[in-house]
Amino acid sequence: MNCPDCDGNINVPADASVGEIVSCPDCGADFEIAKKGGSIELKQAETVGEDWGE
Amino acid sequence: MSKISIVFDRVRAEEKMLQKEAESLGYDTTSIDAKTTRFSTESKKSDYDFGNVVLERCVSYYRGLHFTACLEFLGIPVINTFEVANNCGNKMLTSLLLSKNKVPTPKTYFSFSAEAARENLDKVGYPLVIKPIVGSWGRSVVPLKDKDTVDALFEIREYTDGPHDRIFYLQEMVKRPPRDLRAIIVGDEVVAAMYRKSSGFKTNIALGADAELCKITKEIEDLCVRASKAVGGGILGIDMMEDEKRGLVVHEVNNTVEFKGLAKVATKNIPKTMVEFAVNSVRK
Known part of the structure; x- marks a missing residue:
């Protein structure tokens, strides 16, 4: 898939699941694998929040 | 056949391990994205298919806490419960509960x-x-x-x-060796423990501390069970320090414990134990 930011090529592993994070090897941006309708898309990953953790 | 749901907002290795183990155990397993799920005051349990029990695994504490409130409103069992998540997510409440229940904890x-x-x-x-x-x-x-x-x-x-x-x-500031201890407790069973070693002040694995498997002694086991009971029990990560004078003290209890690193070296199957606990907790 192409990076929504820089159009670089992002390799989404065949066994990846919705909710996983992939990174663009060109620009380093993180994206979350999401499902829209029946197809997979990349959406901007949330940044680390103040309440994130264990 | 039991059905189990894993609620996430970001899929990490832990959530994938839980899903895999639940499926291996033969349970109907679904992963549910908290970010795309909606509830209302009119919602009913029959509007959803969360199954018999939910493992709440959101990386965002407040998202997970409020999602848990909605699930409990519907009468769906959640591990951990809202009360436990609330007790562990707020360090002040945790400290008060540990002290109230006479669990050794830093002043x-x-x-x-x-x-x-x-x-x-x-x-x-x-x-x-x-x-x-x-x-x-x-x-x-x-x-x-x-x-x-x-x-x-x-x-x-x-x-x-x-x-x-x-x-x-x-x-x-507890006088201790350059490490602390993290144990994972599932119900009353301490399934694994590790030292977290760091040359710096902080010993978080997320910050690069080194992990080393730790033998689960009777002292660790007893302390973890008491700390777990103090906050309400469930699936928890108990953080301890070795105080020079007092011995082990519990300083934190984690509600959505991460176990990716520990799972690689632990003798017990951590995600499998967690899934079995969740399913058995609703069979009682």
């Missing part, structure tokens, strides 16, 4: 303004460690060794002025 001082926090520091003396009451991975945990550091940090808090910035949680 901790609470105040609700910068002025009162300074009075605490003046009375107790340096150093103390300031921690945000909500937060993880060692974020904003700062040793306060002198007045200059306090002035700088409290000034920043005045400007950021988040709701939690008005709660000052100051903890004694």
